[in-house]
Amino acid sequence: MDGRKAPDPLRLAAGVAATAGGALQRVIGFGVDTARVLPGVDPLLVALEERGTQTLRNADELADRLLHAVLRRIVQVALQEVDLTAIVRDHVDLDVVAEGIDIQRIIDRVDVDAIAARVDIPQILDRVDIDAVAARIDVDAIVDRVDVDSVIGRVDLVVLADTVIEGVDLPRIIRESTDSMSNEAVRGVRTQGMQADDAVAGFVGKLFGRAHEPGDA
Amino acid sequence: MSAPAHRSAGIVTRGLACGIDLGVVLAVMGGIYVGALFLRLLFSPQEFSFPDANAVLSATLFVGVAVLYLTACWSVSGRTVGAVTMGLRVVSRNGELIGWLRAFVRAVLCVMFGFGLLWAAVDGRRRSLQDILLRTAVVYDWEPDLHPGEPEI
Numbered sequence: 001m002d003g004r005k006a007p008d009p010l011r012l013a014a015g016v017a018a019t020a021g022g023a024l025q026r027v028i029g030f031g032v033d034t035a036r037v038l039p040g041v042d043p044l045l046v047a048l049e050e051r052g053t054q055t056l057r058n059a060d061e062l063a064d065r066l067l068h069a070v071l072r073r074i075v076q077v078a079l080q081e082v083d084l085t086a087i088v089r090d091h092v093d094l095d096v097v098a099e100g101i102d103i104q105r106i107i108d109r110v111d112v113d114a115i116a117a118r119v120d121i122p123q124i125l126d127r128v129d130i131d132a133v134a135a136r137i138d139v140d141a142i143v144d145r146v147d148v149d150s151v152i153g154r155v156d157l158v159v160l161a162d163t164v165i166e167g168v169d170l171p172r173i174i175r176e177s178t179d180s181m182s183n184e185a186v187r188g189v190r191t192q193g194m195q196a197d198d199a200v201a202g203f204v205g206k207l208f209g210r211a212h213e214p215g216d217a
Numbered sequence: 218m219s220a221p222a223h224r225s226a227g228i229v230t231r232g233l234a235c236g237i238d239l240g241v242v243l244a245v246m247g248g249i250y251v252g253a254l255f256l257r258l259l260f261s262p263q264e265f266s267f268p269d270a271n272a273v274l275s276a277t278l279f280v281g282v283a284v285l286y287l288t289a290c291w292s293v294s295g296r297t298v299g300a301v302t303m304g305l306r307v308v309s310r311n312g313e314l315i316g317w318l319r320a321f322v323r324a325v326l327c328v329m330f331g332f333g334l335l336w337a338a339v340d341g342r343r344r345s346l347q348d349i350l351l352r353t354a355v356v357y358d359w360e361p362d363l364h365p366g367e368p369e370i
Contacts, residue, residue, distance in 0.1 A: 190304035197227025204339055
């Protein structure tokens with residue numbers, strides 16, 4: 001021994017394997033290159049390569065599926081065995097997490113209008129029993145709490161009455177109603193007077209034996 | 218109901234119109250009387266007393282007011298208050314308004330000889346004595362304005 005450290009058997013073995021693998025790769029590469037020169041070998045090599053690619057892909061998929069199934073099973077078993085809530089409660093400082101949440105930003109990102117647009121108000125109203133609600137309202141109690149006198153005291157009744165009277169064209173109403181009344185009355189009197197005239201004239205005409213009605217002449 | 222044709226009015230409507238006009242004249246007289254009372258009270262309040270009714274004065278006042286009233290109404294529109302109420306109009310034979318003079322004479326005759334109206338009841342053409350004398354007629358006319366036309370007398 002010349003003072004050098006004894007070689008690590010593991011690293012030595014790895015080195016031997018790598019060297020052997022590199023030599024084997026080179027030998028196979030040389031073999032393939034040489035065989036490719038021979039006629040009829042190249043198509044065979046291409047077919048073999050495709051087959052190899054296909055096999056590797058299938059092996060990959062199989063490994064994926066196997067891994068997924070195993071992982072799923074493991075997580076399932078782990079969830080059954082572990083109480084996540086207890087772990088989070090015991091080991092996670094929720095206050096710190098909550099402090100890190102920007103509530104305002106979340107609110108800003110929520111489109112309340114869109115949510116409101118999706119709410120079916122008529123359907124909600126259909127489900128509300130207004131009668132039942134109304135039956136539970138004590139109107140008398142509400143009325144008792146309203147101070148009508150103070151409300152009236154705050155209303156300027158004179159101004160209100162003036163406004164109402166200004167809005168009503170009283171002279172026109174009186175004029176129209178009395179006009180129609182007097183018209184009807186006057187027409188009635190005149191018509192009856194004419195009929196009485198004719199009656200008297202007819203009576204006098206008979207009395208004097210006149211053949212024709214007065215006024216026809 | 219439409220207005221009737223301008224035919225001669227009979228005794229009933231004309232009598233009622235006369236009654237209404239009589240009321241109007243009496244109301245005017247009452248107004249004059251009350252006005253005179255207030256005047257006397259205004260100028261001599263100390264020795265005020267209700268005046269005794271003077272028959273001659275009252276009759277004269279009545280005739281004066283009535284003649285004035287009838288003359289004015291007949292010559293201006295042919296209609297007194299009573300005539301307006303009953304839908305009558307005093308016109309000449311050709312349907313025109315009568316003039317001031319004829320209205321005045323007719324008013325005097327009607328006031329002094331009111332019984333002349335009774336002849337309208339028996340006359341074949343419904344004329345009163347005043348109508349016959351002055352060649353006037355009283356027709357049905359419900360329109361406010363005069364529409365000249367030959368009355369069917």
